[in-house]
Amino acid sequence: MTPSLTLGPVAGTPLSRMNPVALLTAMIVVTLVLITSLDVVTPAVVVAAELCLLPAAGLTDLRDLWRRTWPLLLGAGSVGIVNVLLGDDATVVTGVGLALRVVGLALPGVLLVAATDPVRLADALTIHWRVSTRFAFGALAAMRLVPLLIAEFESVRLARRTRGVEAGRNPVARARLLAGVAFALLVGAVRRGSRLATAMDARGFDSGIPRTNARGSELHRRDAVLVAGTVGVCAVAVTLSVLAGAWSPIFVG
Amino acid sequence: MTTTRGPAPIRTEAGPVRIVARGLGVRHASRHAWALTGVDLVVEPGERILLTGASGAGKSTLLAALAGILEAEGTEVAGELTVDGASPRDARGRLGILAQDPDSQLVMTRAGDDVAFGLENAGIPAERIWPRVDEALAAVGFPYDRDRPTQALSGGEKQRLVLAGVLARRPGLVLLDEPTAQLDPPGASLVRAAVARATADRSATTIVVDHDAAPWLPLVDRVVEVVAGGVVEHGPGWRPASRTAGLHLLPPPDGPVLLTALGAGFTYRGATAPALSRVDVPVRAGRALAVTGSNGTGKSTLALLLAGLRAPTTGRVEAAPELTEGVRRGHREPHRWRAGELVTRIGTVFQNPEQQFLTGRLHDELTLGPLRSGEHAAAARATAEELLERLGLTAFADANPYTLSGGQQRRLSVATALATSPRVLVLDEPTFGQDAATWRELVTLLAEQRARGCAVAVVTHDADLVQVLADDRISL
Numbered sequence: 093m094t095p096s097l098t099l100g101p102v103a104g105t106p107l108s109r110m111n112p113v114a115l116l117t118a119m120i121v122v123t124l125v126l127i128t129s130l131d132v133v134t135p136a137v138v139v140a141a142e143l144c145l146l147p148a149a150g151l152t153d154l155r156d157l158w159r160r161t162w163p164l165l166l167g168a169g170s171v172g173i174v175n176v177l178l179g180d181d182a183t184v185v186t187g188v189g190l191a192l193r194v195v196g197l198a199l200p201g202v203l204l205v206a207a208t209d210p211v212r213l214a215d216a217l218t219i220h221w222r223v224s225t226r227f228a229f230g231a232l233a234a235m236r237l238v239p240l241l242i243a244e245f246e247s248v249r250l251a252r253r254t255r256g257v258e259a260g261r262n263p264v265a266r267a268r269l270l271a272g273v274a275f276a277l278l279v280g281a282v283r284r285g286s287r288l289a290t291a292m293d294a295r296g297f298d299s300g301i302p303r304t305n306a307r308g309s310e311l312h313r314r315d316a317v318l319v320a321g322t323v324g325v326c327a328v329a330v331t332l333s334v335l336a337g338a339w340s341p342i343f344v345g
Numbered sequence: 346m347t348t349t350r351g352p353a354p355i356r357t358e359a360g361p362v363r364i365v366a367r368g369l370g371v372r373h374a375s376r377h378a379w380a381l382t383g384v385d386l387v388v389e390p391g392e393r394i395l396l397t398g399a400s401g402a403g404k405s406t407l408l409a410a411l412a413g414i415l416e417a418e419g420t421e422v423a424g425e426l427t428v429d430g431a432s433p434r435d436a437r438g439r440l441g442i443l444a445q446d447p448d449s450q451l452v453m454t455r456a457g458d459d460v461a462f463g464l465e466n467a468g469i470p471a472e473r474i475w476p477r478v479d480e481a482l483a484a485v486g487f488p489y490d491r492d493r494p495t496q497a498l499s500g501g502e503k504q505r506l507v508l509a510g511v512l513a514r515r516p517g518l519v520l521l522d523e524p525t526a527q528l529d530p531p532g533a534s535l536v537r538a539a540v541a542r543a544t545a546d547r548s549a550t551t552i553v554v555d556h557d558a559a560p561w562l563p564l565v566d567r568v569v570e571v572v573a574g575g576v577v578e579h580g581p582g583w584r585p586a587s588r589t590a591g592l593h594l595l596p597p598p599d600g601p602v603l604l605t606a607l608g609a610g611f612t613y614r615g616a617t618a619p620a621l622s623r624v625d626v627p628v629r630a631g632r633a634l635a636v637t638g639s640n641g642t643g644k645s646t647l648a649l650l651l652a653g654l655r656a657p658t659t660g661r662v663e664a665a666p667e668l669t670e671g672v673r674r675g676h677r678e679p680h681r682w683r684a685g686e687l688v689t690r691i692g693t694v695f696q697n698p699e700q701q702f703l704t705g706r707l708h709d710e711l712t713l714g715p716l717r718s719g720e721h722a723a724a725a726r727a728t729a730e731e732l733l734e735r736l737g738l739t740a741f742a743d744a745n746p747y748t749l750s751g752g753q754q755r756r757l758s759v760a761t762a763l764a765t766s767p768r769v770l771v772l773d774e775p776t777f778g779q780d781a782a783t784w785r786e787l788v789t790l791l792a793e794q795r796a797r798g799c800a801v802a803v804v805t806h807d808a809d810l811v812q813v814l815a816d817d818r819i820s821l
Contacts, residue, residue, distance in 0.1 A: 211454055229462075233452045239496070240448055244700075250654045251701045254693040255761065256717030258684035272703070279747075280699070287449035290414075294442045295452075295463035295510060306461040306474040 100205075102150035107207035112216040114315035115207060118322040119200040125326040126196050131338040132189035135196040137329035142199040149206040160202055168194035210235060216309040225303045233288055241281060248276045359429075361390035361550040362439060362517040364411065368424030371406050371415065380406040382574045384424070390517075391547030397558040397585070398571035400752045400780045407571060408522055408554050413437045428518060441516035441549070443524045445778075447503035456482070456498070456506055457491025463514045481513035482506075485539040499640070501532025505539045512543055519544070521553045525560075526778035529640050529806045533560070540564060556780035558585045588781040589809050594789065595796035597816050600630030603668045603769055603800045604651060604679070604691070608660030611646050621646040623660055626819050628769060630667075633791065633801040635811045638821035644804045645696070645773050647821065651802055652693040652771040653679030664690075668768055685718045692762030694772040698754040702746040707738060707757060710746055714765040725764075732760045736786075752783035759790060769800045776807045788814055 101108060107115070122142075126135055151157050172191030176184055214232045217223040252258065252269060259266035292298075333339040369384040381403045388394055398404050409415045410426055413433035428436035444450060453459040460478045469477070478491065485505045489498075498506065504524055511519060521540065525533035541564045544551045553561050558568060568579040605627045612619040621643030628634055628651060636644050649655040650662050662678050669675030672686045679691060695701050704710045711729035716722065733739045736756045741749065746757055755775065762770060770791070776784050791814060795801050805811060811818065 209454075211458060229452070232454075236451065236454065236495075237448075247695065247697070247700050250649065251695055252703070253654055253684045253687065254652065254695070254701060255703055256684045256688040256714050256765070257703065260683070276700070276703075284446075284449045287444070287446060288452075291442070291444065291450040291507075292452060292462075294412075294437075294440065295514065296438065296466035297452075297462075299438070299466060301466065301468040304465050304468055304471055304474070306465055306471050306478075307458070308471060 101209050102206050103209070105148060105150035105207060107145065107149040107203065108209070109314070110207065110318055111220075111309060111311050111315045112204075112208045112213040113220045113309075114311070114318050115200075115204050117319050119204060121319070121322050121326060122200055123197060125330065126193050128342045129330065129333065130189070130340045130342055131333050132185050132192065133333035133336050133338045134329045135189060135192035137332055138196045138325065139192050139199065141325045141329075142196065142203070145203055149203045151202075151206055160206070161199075164195065164198045164202065168192075168198075211307070212309065215305055215307050218303075219305060219309045220311065226298045229297070230292075233292060234285065237281065237284060237288070240284070241277060244280055245273065245277060248273050248280075359439060359517055361548060362429040362436065363390050364388040364426075364428055364518070364550065364552075366424070366426045369407075369410065369426050370421075370423035371403075371410060372421040372423075373406070374419035374421075379574055381410075381571075382423075384576050386569065386576055388550055388552065390550055392567065393544055393547075393551040393565045394553070394567045394569055395558060395561045395565040396552055396554045396569050396571060397556060399782050400556055401750050402571045403574050404554050404556070404571045405522075407576075408520060408552075411518070411552065412440060412442060412520055436518070439517040441511035441514060441519045443504065443508050443511055443519070443521045445523050445526045447500055447507055447527070450507045450510075451495050451503060454495060455491065456487065456489060456493040456495055459495060459506060460491075460510045460513050463510050467514060477513050478509075481509040484512055484543045485509045486542055499532060500528045501535035504528065504532070504536045508536070508539055508543065512549075516549055519549045519551045521551070521555075523555050523778070524553075525555070525557075530808075531639070537561070537564065586781070588784050589813055592785060592788065592813060594792035594813065597633065597795050598631040598798060600632070600798055600800075601665060601667060602627045602629050603665050604628040604802075605663045605665075606647070606651060606657075606660065607663055609647075609650050609657040609662050610659040611643065611650060611655060612658045619643070619658075621650070621821075624819070624821070628800045628802050629817070630768065630800045631795055631798050632816040633795050633803065633814045634817045634819065635815035636802065636804045636819050636821065637806070637811060642821040644821055648693070648771050648773045648802070648804045650680075651691075651769075653682060653687050653691050654693065656680045688714050688765045688767065689718045690767055691769040691771060692765060692767035694758050694762050694770070694775055696774045696777060698758035699747065701758050701761065702754075705745050706742075707733065707744055707746055707749075708742045710757065710761055711764050714761060718765050720765075728764050732764060736760050736790075752779055755779055755783060756786065756790075759787065763794070767799070769802065770794055772801070772803045774805055774807075775803060776805065776810050784809075 122138060126138060146152070146157065151160070168191040171194050172187040175190050176187035179186065210232055214228040218225050218228050252273065257269065259269045330339065364387065366384050366386040369381060370379050371381040372379045384407065396404055396407065411428070411433055413436065415422065426433060428439070451459055452462050457478050460481050461474050464474045464477060482491070485508050487505055487509055495503065495506065525536050528536065537560060553565060555561055562568070568583055570577045570579060606624050608623040608625060610619050610623040611621040624647060626634070636647055638644050646655070650657050656678070664679055668690050672682055674681070679687065702710060704713060708729055711732055712725040715725035715728055733742055738753065738757065741753070746754065749757060759775065775787055779787065788810065791801055803810070
């Protein structure tokens with residue numbers, strides 16, 4: 093019941109005061125640089141810089157950090173190991189480089205989730221990037237239903253037992269039962285979703301009148317500094333890589 | 346008062362509406378009978394009326410007609426219905442609706458943002474939004490500030506917030522569609538108090554739709570009852586008949602203890618406080634046990650423990666030999682029995698009937714339990730037919746359970762539990778949101794089960810139910 097709360101945004105941190113579109117821009121810059129460079133030095137520098145930002149996003153508690161990043165670390169580790177073991181001429185350095193790339197690509201996502209209130213994100217996207225309000229606020233409303241879905245999963249699972257339906261130790265029966273539960277949840281979610289859509293409609297959502305925004309979303313100097321800083325770190329990373337003779341961009345050679 | 350300067354005029358600020366229905370009739374697609382016929386009704390601007398009636402009488406149809414959401418898919422409409430002279434469909438911008446389920450009406454994560462949502466949609470400039478949000482929150486008596494997370498609110502508080510969001514748009518017509526049906530008594534009175542407070546200035550025409558008329562009477566000017574597709578106006582001083590009047594229930598025969606909670610409690614993994622503190626309670630054959638108490642005390646959790654659906658994290662739930670006879674490992678607690686063994690001994694009825702439906706046909710729904718517990722097909726069919734007959738659902742034998750009305754679904758969910766003839770029946774809020782007719786039918790049915798030696802354990806907020814049925818009580 094609680095993951096949505098404990099893994100949500102951490103309020104009042106320096107990073108959370110940034111405009112979400114600035115964070116997204118920085119994330120795009122990092123992504124472009126990392127997917128085009130195949131060496132080990134570039135991702136190492138970028139990851140080091142990202143790690144320095146963890147305290148700014150309020151991620152100082154190691155247990156909390158682990159809960160947010162374990163799937164990522166597991167994935168990165170296996171990418172590295174698989175490449176070292178199965179690659180033809182892959183060295184340990186290449187493996188480490190690939191693992192670092194995965195971490196470097198995913199950590200901004202972890203930072204974004206920790207630093208961004210979803211409502212502020214929707215505000216910023218619709219105001220600065222002209223994302224459709226129908227999409228942004230529709231998604232926001234749908235997100236509210238996720239915790240309800242988790243609670244309902246438990247009820248529907250127990251309800252099967254009250255009807256004499258259970259899988260026991262048979263894995264096939266278990267899979268079928270789970271499929272049944274998933275279907276029941278889907279039906280419930282669709283019904284609740286359409287009720288929510290009716291309620292939003294009744295409050296004039298997407299009625300053709302240009303929508304205003306009560307909270308607004310402002311871009312500050314610090315947002316420009318963040319983006320410039322990101323570009324700077326990436327430039328340093330690539331420069332170091334070239335100087336070390338490790339630079340191997342994906343498009344060249 | 347229309348176009349002067351600035352942005353397009355907002356239609357939601359034109360004062361209370363007048364509603365006129367003349368000879369209104371509605372027939373739904375693919376139905377022979379008319380859901381409504383010859384409805385004549387005039388509601389003056391600012392009036393507050395209660396639209397009541399048994400479930401299935403046509404209240405929802407009339408509500409949909411007023412809300413302008415009828416016309417879809419071949420519905421036939423006769424006569425006329427106007428909202429301030431326009432068709433309800435064209436007047437939808439002046440309408441505000443408060444429905445049953447708060448969770449499918451809230452949009453934003455913080456209270457203030459949710460109220461602001463409808464104003465943003467109307468294109469109101471940001472600087473004029475927050476004063477109106479505060480005004481609407483004050484009008485419904487919302488006790489927290491704008492930053493309150495909506496997730497942290499109780500059901501009654503959520504409904505108050507939804508009402509604030511509706512009122513902030515200054516609608517000319519407010520439709521309240523059974524707004525307290527999913528709330529406990531304190532939550533329901535919270536919402537009624539908010540409605541009373543917010544509609545006192547008559548700035549909107551208000552129509553409350555509820556089968557449970559009595560609690561709304563002090564709040565409304567007139568009562569209109571929908572009876573078999575038409576409307577009957579009740580004079581001042583009208584009171585609905587008590588649902589307990591003239592009810593004759595079979596007496597409890599009394600019998601041995603079948604199930605006992607021994608210091609049974611439950612704590613969710615990772616939680617610090619228990620969901621249910623240790624409880625000792627016997628469940629006896631031929632007697633009805635009522636479990637009462639306010640929200641959050643673990644009533645439903647106790648039901649799950651007694652029903653053999655969850656394992657207690659402290660203490661035990663012990664079944665008597667009469668109940669465990671034939672269970673392969675009868676010395677174990679009920680939550681470890683096989684599902685097929687459980688359903689012939691302990692039947693459970695959840696608060697939400699739809700969660701328990703597993704098939705696409707009423708008949709299959711009733712044969713499922715017996716077949717799963719090893720009964721022969723012919724016997725299962727006979728049981729199903731008998732139950733359909735007994736509950737007046739024979740005409741719907743081939744219908745999908747999801748297409749039934751709320752009252753019919755409730756009867757069906759009780760019937761599915763009875764199909765396997767359990768000795769113990771555990772029910773969670775079985776009378777929630779049910780009209781008087783279904784209520785009486787349900788109470789009679791439970792008393793019948795009790796008379797044949799069944800132990801009935803019922804978790805409830807319903808004081809009438811406790812009064813007429815309970816032989817033993819436990820308050821958590």
